[in-house]
Amino acid sequence: xxxxxxxxxxxxxxxxxxxxxxxxxxxxxxxxxxxxxxxxxxxxxxxxxxxxxxxxxxxxxxxxxxxxxxxxxxxxxxxxxxxxxxxxxxxxxxxxxxxxxxxxxxxxxxxxxxxxxxxxxxxxxxxxxxxxxxxxxxxxxxxxxxxxxxxxxxxxx
Amino acid sequence: xxxxxxxxxxxxxxxxxxxxxxxxxxxxxxxxxxxxxxxxxxxxxxxxxxxxxxxxxxxxxxxxxxxxxxxxxxxxxxxxxxxxxxxxxxxxxxxxxxxxxxxxxxxxxxxxxxxxxxxxxxxxxxxxxxxxxxxxxxxxxxxxxxxxxxxxxxxxx
Amino acid sequence: xxxxxxxxxxxxxxxxxxxxxxxxxxxxxxxxxxxxxxxxxxxxxxxxxxxxxxxxxxxxxxxxxxxxxxxxxxxxxxxxxxxxxxxxxxxxxxxxxxxxxxxxxxxxxxxxxxxxxxxxxxxxxxxxxxxxxxxxxxxxxxxxxxxxxxxxxxxxx
Amino acid sequence: xxxxxxxxxxxxxxxxxxxxxxxxxxxxxxxxxxxxxxxxxxxxxxxxxxxxxxxxxxxxxxxxxxxxxxxxxxxxxxxxxxxxxxxxxxxxxxxxxxxxxxxxxxxxxxxxxxxxxxxxxxxxxxxxxxxxxxxxxxxxxxxxxxxxxxxxxxxxx
Numbered sequence: 214x215x216x217x218x219x220x221x222x223x224x225x226x227x228x229x230x231x232x233x234x235x236x237x238x239x240x241x242x243x244x245x246x247x248x249x250x251x252x253x254x255x256x257x258x259x260x261x262x263x264x265x266x267x268x269x270x271x272x273x274x275x276x277x278x279x280x281x282x283x284x285x286x287x288x289x290x291x292x293x294x295x296x297x298x299x300x301x302x303x304x305x306x307x308x309x310x311x312x313x314x315x316x317x318x319x320x321x322x323x324x325x326x327x328x329x330x331x332x333x334x335x336x337x338x339x340x341x342x343x344x345x346x347x348x349x350x351x352x353x354x355x356x357x358x359x360x361x362x363x364x365x366x367x368x369x370x
Numbered sequence: 371x372x373x374x375x376x377x378x379x380x381x382x383x384x385x386x387x388x389x390x391x392x393x394x395x396x397x398x399x400x401x402x403x404x405x406x407x408x409x410x411x412x413x414x415x416x417x418x419x420x421x422x423x424x425x426x427x428x429x430x431x432x433x434x435x436x437x438x439x440x441x442x443x444x445x446x447x448x449x450x451x452x453x454x455x456x457x458x459x460x461x462x463x464x465x466x467x468x469x470x471x472x473x474x475x476x477x478x479x480x481x482x483x484x485x486x487x488x489x490x491x492x493x494x495x496x497x498x499x500x501x502x503x504x505x506x507x508x509x510x511x512x513x514x515x516x517x518x519x520x521x522x523x524x525x526x527x
Numbered sequence: 528x529x530x531x532x533x534x535x536x537x538x539x540x541x542x543x544x545x546x547x548x549x550x551x552x553x554x555x556x557x558x559x560x561x562x563x564x565x566x567x568x569x570x571x572x573x574x575x576x577x578x579x580x581x582x583x584x585x586x587x588x589x590x591x592x593x594x595x596x597x598x599x600x601x602x603x604x605x606x607x608x609x610x611x612x613x614x615x616x617x618x619x620x621x622x623x624x625x626x627x628x629x630x631x632x633x634x635x636x637x638x639x640x641x642x643x644x645x646x647x648x649x650x651x652x653x654x655x656x657x658x659x660x661x662x663x664x665x666x667x668x669x670x671x672x673x674x675x676x677x678x679x680x681x682x683x684x
Numbered sequence: 685x686x687x688x689x690x691x692x693x694x695x696x697x698x699x700x701x702x703x704x705x706x707x708x709x710x711x712x713x714x715x716x717x718x719x720x721x722x723x724x725x726x727x728x729x730x731x732x733x734x735x736x737x738x739x740x741x742x743x744x745x746x747x748x749x750x751x752x753x754x755x756x757x758x759x760x761x762x763x764x765x766x767x768x769x770x771x772x773x774x775x776x777x778x779x780x781x782x783x784x785x786x787x788x789x790x791x792x793x794x795x796x797x798x799x800x801x802x803x804x805x806x807x808x809x810x811x812x813x814x815x816x817x818x819x820x821x822x823x824x825x826x827x828x829x830x831x832x833x834x835x836x837x838x839x840x841x
Contacts, residue, residue, distance in 0.1 A: 273793035274495065275746060278753035284744045292648045311495055313470035314792055320638075321631075321785055322744035324646025324653055329679065332638025334606045338431065338468055339638055365643065368683060430636035432589060435596035441587045449805045471635055474792075478628055479587035481791075481803025481810055486836065489795025491763045496795055522800065525840060588809065625809055627784035652745065652782055 215263030215366040216245040217298075219359070220254045222280045227304035228268050231343050231355050235266055235302055238359025243367060246359075251279045256286035264298035264366035265328070266359065267319050271303050274311030275318040284322045295327030298366040300358050301340035304347070316340035331365055333357065372420030372523040373402040374455075376516070377411045379437045384461035385425050388500050388512050392423055392459055395516025400524060403516075408436045413443035421455035421523035422485070423516065424476050428460050431468030432475040441479045452484030455523040457515050458497035461504070473497035488522055490514065529577030529680040531558045531612075533673070536565040536594045541618035542582050545657050545669050549580055549616055552673025557681060560673075565593045570600035578612035578680035579642070580673065581633050585617050588625030589632040598636045609641030612680040614672050615654035618661070630654035645679055647671065686734030686837040687716040688769075690830070691725045693751045698775035699739050702814050702826050706737055706773055709830025714838060717830075722750045727757035735769035735837035736799070737830065738790050742774050745782030746789040755793045766798030769837040771829050772811035775818070787811035802836055804828065 219236045223229035229250070236248040247262070259265060267283075269276035276284075287294070301319035305312035316339045320330050332338045336350075341358040343351035376393045380386035386407070393405040404419070416422060424440075426433035433441075444451070458476035462469035473496045477487050489495050493507075498515040500508035533550045537543035543564070550562040561576070573579060581597075583590035590598075601608070615633035619626035630653045634644050646652045650664075655672040657665035690707045694700035700721070707719040718733070730736060738754075740747035747755075758765070772790035776783035787810045791801050803809045807821075812829040814822035 272759070273752075273755045273796050275752065275755075275789055275793060278749045278756045281744075281746065281752050282749035284746075285749045288743070295648045296645075307493070310493075311470070311792070311796055313468070314474070317471070317631075317635075318746050318789060321653075321782070322746060324634075324644070325648065325744050325782055327646050327648035327652075329643060329645045330638070331610070331643045332641050334609045334639065334641035336464070336467075338641075339635075365683075429602070430595075430598045430639050432595065432598075432632055432636060435592045435599045438587075438589065438595050439592035441589075442592045445586070452805045453802075468635070468639055474788075475589050475632060477795075478625070478788075478810070479589060481801070482587050482625055482805065484803050484805035484809075486800060486802045487795070488767075488800045489798050491766045491796065491798035495798075496792075522840075526836075621807070624807075625784070627782070628788070631785070650778070653785075 214243060214245050215370045216247060217264040217266060217363055217366060218262040219246060219248045219266045220251055221268035222251040222277045224270060227343055227346055228270050230347050231302050231304055232268050234352050234355035235359040238356030239363040242360035242363035244363035251283055254283060256283060259287055260290050260293045263370055264362045266300040266362050268302040269315060271305035271311045271315040274314040276315055297328050298362050298369060299323035299328040299330045300362040302355060302358055304343040307344060312342045313339055331361055333361060371400060371402050372527045373404060374421040374423060374520055374523060375419040376403060376405045376423045377408055378425035379408040379434045381427060384500055384503055385427050387504050388459050388461055389425050391509050391512035392516040395513030396520040399517035399520035401520035408440055411440060413440060416444055417447050417450045420527055421519045423457040423519050425459040426472060428462035428468045428472040431471040433472055454485050455519050455526060456480035456485040456487045457519040459512060459515055461500040464501060469499045470496055488518055490518060528557060528559050529684045531560050531578040531580060531677055531680060532576040533560060533562045533580045534565055534568045535582035536591045538584060541657055541660055542584050544661050545616050545618055545655060546582050548666050548669035549673040552670030553677040556674035556677035558677035565597055568597060570597060573601055574604050574607045577684055578676045580614040580676050582616040583629060585619035585625045585629040588628040590629055611642050612676050612683060613637035613642040613644045614676040616669060616672055618657040621658060626656045627653055645675055647675060685714060685716050686841045687718060688735040688737060688834055688837060689733040690717060690719045690737045691722055692739035693722040693748045695741060698814055698817055699741050701818050702773050702775055703739050705823050705826035706830040709827030710834040713831035713834035715834035722754055725754060727754060730758055731761050731764045734841055735833045737771040737833050739773040740786060742776035742782045742786040745785040747786055768799050769833050769840060770794035770799040770801045771833040773826060773829055775814040778815060783813045784810055802832055804832060
C-alpha cells in the first residue's frame with residue numbers, strides 16, 4: 214500500500230477543499246494518504262512518499278510562490294524523487310484564467326524531478342480544476358485524480 | 371487603418387462563430403478585417419496584414435494540424451512577420467480540456483515569428499475561449515480580443 | 528516484452544537519426560521496437576503498442592503539422608491509449624529555439640490521451656533534444672529516453 | 685523616453701550578469717533603465733514603469749519562488765499593468781533543462797496582467813537564455829531583448 218502525499222496551498226479554502234477530495238479519491242483507491250498544507254510540509258519529507266499530488270490556487274497562471282518554494286527547496290534531494298508518481302490540481306477564478314498552465318507548471322517541476330505523471334482522456338486532462346468553490350464536476354475530477362495517482366503508484370511500487 | 375486577418379479552422383462551426391465575433395470586435399475598433407478559413411488562406415498573404423488573429427478548435431491541447439500547416443508553410447517568410455500584432459482563440463469541449471494550451475500553442479508560433487501579443491487582465495487572459503457553442507461570456511471575450519489586437523495594431527502602425 | 532513504437536517526422540534527417548537512437552535505447556532495455564516515419568504510420572495502429580515515443584523537428588515551437596495530423600486522427604480511438612507509456616524528442620536549430628515547447632506539445636497530446644509520461648532528473652528533462660545533427664550529448668539523451676520508456680512500459684504491462 | 689525596470693533573481697551571479705546586459709541593451713536603445721534585484725523591488729513600484737523585463741534562474745522549469753512572490757504580490761495592482769511592455773530572460777544549467785519554460789512562465793504572468801510582449805524571429809525566440817555564465821551568444825541575445833522591449837515601449841508610450 215503506497216503512501217501518497219497531497220500537499221496544497223490555499224488562501225480562500227477552495228484549493229484546500231479540492232485537496233480533501235483528491236485525498237479521499239486516493240484513499241478509496243487503496244492508498245495511505247498524508248494530507249498537508251504547504252506550510253506544514255518540509256522538502257525533507259518528500260522522498261518518503263510513493264506519490265505526490267500538489268495543488269495551488271491559480272496565481273498568474275502558475276503555482277503560487279509558497280508551493281514553488283517547496284519545489285525550489287526540494288533541489289537538495291534532486292534525483293531522489295525519480296520514478297515517483299505525481300499529479301496536480303488547482304482552483305481558479307474563471308475559465309481561461311490560467312488554470313491549465315497552473316497545473317502544467319506543477320507537472321513540469323515534477324517531470325524535472327524525473328517523476329511519472331498520467332493524464333486522463335476524460336474531463337480535466339492535465340489535472341483537476343475547480344472554478345471557485347468545487348462543484349459536483351470538480352469533485353468528480355478531484356477524486357478521479359487521487360484514484361489515478363494511487364493506482365499507478367501501487368503498480369509502480 | 372490597419373488590416374487584420376482573422377483566420378480559423380472549424381469543423382463544427384463553433385470556432386467559425388468565434389472568428390466572426392473576433393472579426394466584429396476588430397471592425398468596431400476601426401480595423402479593416404479579412405475573415406477567412408484556413409483552407410482559403412495561403413502563407414503567401416500573411417505578410418500583407420498588420421495583425422493576424424488565429425483560431426482553432428482544441429485538438430489534443432494544441433492548434434489543429436491544418437492551422438499548424440499554415441504556420442509551417444509561413445517559414446518561407448520567416449522574419450517578415452516580425453513586429454506584427456498577433457492573437458488567438460479557440461473553442462473547446464470542456465473546462466480543463468486543453469483550451470489554454472491550444473491558445474498558447476498559437477501564441478508561441480507567433481512569438482517565434484517575432485510578433486507582438488497582448489494578454490488581458492480580465493476574462494480569458496491568453497485569448498478567447500468558447501466552451502462548445504459560444505455563449506454570452508465567450509462572445510464578449512471574442513469581441514474584446516478583436517478590439518485589443520486592432521487597437522494595438524493601429525498604435526504600432 | 529512490451530512493443531514500443533518510435534514514430535518521427537523528419538525533413539533533414541536529424542530527427543530520423545534521433546529516432547534511431549531512441550529505438551536503440553529502447554531495444555537495449557528489452558523492448559520490441561517498431562521504428563517508423565509519420566508517413567508510414569496510421570492512427571489505426573497506435574492502440575497496439577504498449578508505448579509510443581514521438582519525435583518532430585522544432586517547427587514554430589511545436590510538433591510539425593504531419594505529426595499533429597497523426598494525433599488529430601487518433602481521436603477515433605480516444606480513450607484506448609489511456610495507460611500506455613509516452614515520450615518525446617526533437618531536433619532544433621538552436622538553444623532557446625522552441626525545442627522544449629515542441630517536446631511539451633507532444634507530451635500534452637499524450638496526457639490528453641490519458642497516457643503515462645516520465646521526465647528525467649538529469650539532462651533533457653522533458654525529452655531528448657538535438658541541436659541540429661545529434662552530437663554525443665544528444666545521442667546519450669536519446670538512448671536514455673528510449674530505455675526509460677521501455678522500462679516503465681515493461682513495469683506497467 | 686520610457687522607463688524600463690529590469691528585475692532579476694540571482695544566486696550564482698549568472699542571472700544578475702544577464703540582467704546587466706539586458707539593461708545595457710535597453711539603455712542603448714534609448715530607455716531610462718532601473719536595474720534591481722528582486723529583493724530590492726516592491727510590487728508597489730511596478731505600476732510606474734513603461735516596461736518590465738524579469739529574469740530568473742531556471743528552477744524546476746519555472747521562475748524561482750522569490751520572483752513568483754513579486755508577481756503574486758502584484759495582484760493588488762491587477763489591471764494597472766495592462767498595456768505595459770514585458771520581457772523575460774533566464775540562466776540555466778543545460779540545454780533542454782527548462783529554460784524555455786522558465787521564460788514562458790514569466791511571460792504567462794505578464795499576459796495575465798494584460799501586458800504586451802514580443803518574440804524574436806532570430807535566436808532565443810521567447811526571451812534570452814544563458815547556459816551557465818553568459819557567453820557571447822547569450823550576451824547578444826540579452827542586449828537584443830533589452831533593445832526590443834525599450835523600442836516597443838517607446839512606440840507604445
